[in-house]
Amino acid sequence: NAGVMQNPRHLVRRRGQEARLRCSPVKGHSHVYWYRQLPEEGLKFMVYLQKENIIDESGMPKERFSAEFPKEGPSILRIQQVVRGDSAAYFCASSPLSSTPYGYTFGSGTRLTVV
Amino acid sequence: DAKTTQPPSMDCAEGRAANLPCNHSTISGNEYVYWYRQIHSQGPQYIIHGLKNNETNEMASLIITEDRKSSTLILPHATLRDTAVYYCIVRLGSQGNLIFGKGTKLSVKP
Numbered sequence: 001n002a003g004v005m006q007n008p009r010h011l012v013r014r015r016g017q018e019a020r021l022r023c024s025p026v027k028g029h030s031h032v033y034w035y036r037q038l039p040e041e042g043l044k045f046m047v048y049l050q051k052e053n054i055i056d057e058s059g060m061p062k063e064r065f066s067a068e069f070p071k072e073g074p075s076i077l078r079i080q081q082v083v084r085g086d087s088a089a090y091f092c093a094s095s096p097l098s099s100t101p102y103g104y105t106f107g108s109g110t111r112l113t114v115v
Numbered sequence: 116d117a118k119t120t121q122p123p124s125m126d127c128a129e130g131r132a133a134n135l136p137c138n139h140s141t142i143s144g145n146e147y148v149y150w151y152r153q154i155h156s157q158g159p160q161y162i163i164h165g166l167k168n169n170e171t172n173e174m175a176s177l178i179i180t181e182d183r184k185s186s187t188l189i190l191p192h193a194t195l196r197d198t199a200v201y202y203c204i205v206r207l208g209s210q211g212n213l214i215f216g217k218g219t220k221l222s223v224k225p
Contacts, residue, residue, distance in 0.1 A: 004158075005181065033212065033213075040209060041217075042202070042215045042217050043153075043215040044215070045212050045213070045214060045215075048210060056212065084211060089156070089160050091159070093158075093159075093213075102119065103149055103151070103161050103206070103213060104161070104213060105161070106159045106160070107158050108157060108158050108159030109156075109157075109158055111224075
């Protein structure tokens with residue numbers, strides 16, 4: 001039973017380029033959550049999605065960031081025109097359709113470096 | 116903002132019990148206490164959760180005070196591989212986002 005798969009593990013982008021981070025949830029999970037972790041800091045919630053719907057994007061920066069979770073395929077976190085301050089580890093987590101007391105299953109993260 | 120308070124760091128000798136405290140004085144009746152840990156550069160890992168009774172699993176024990184305003188995570192026989200940041204999180208039932216605070220950096224020393 002594969003866990004949450006994130007790719008790429010490491011991503012280097014020049015300032016102004018676009019970054020696309022992918023997250024395949026645990027099979028059967030239809031809820032996806034994205035978190036960002038800046039160096040030496042804790043995880044900050046960004047966005048919560050269900051299939052084809054954004055449920056809570058209260059942690060997403062208002063500009064340049066977007067997320068989707070299509071009916072088919074992985075969830076995508078997209079960062080346009082990246083800046084050095086976007087350098088961070090981005091973690092995705094998933095949970096099943098029915099409510100679960102066991103919290104989320106996290107992926108291993110994508111480490112974005114903006115040069 | 117996180118609704119919990121944890122010491123920023125703790126040391127523990129290998130083979131001894133590690134007791135990690137957490138204060139959650141504003142917890143409400145239907146909020147659970149969750150513990151996760153993050154080993155260096157990895158994604159957070161679920162450890163245990165509880166509502167008001169003490170809980171135990173293969174990884175750890177969770178002791179929640181009767182007034183539910185604080186709890187303690189116990190790793191009975193800490194190993195070097197338990198070195199990690201441990202996060203105590205209060206969450207509404209089985210729904211709702213996990214809000215991470217700064218956690219406790221546990222260093223297990225030989």
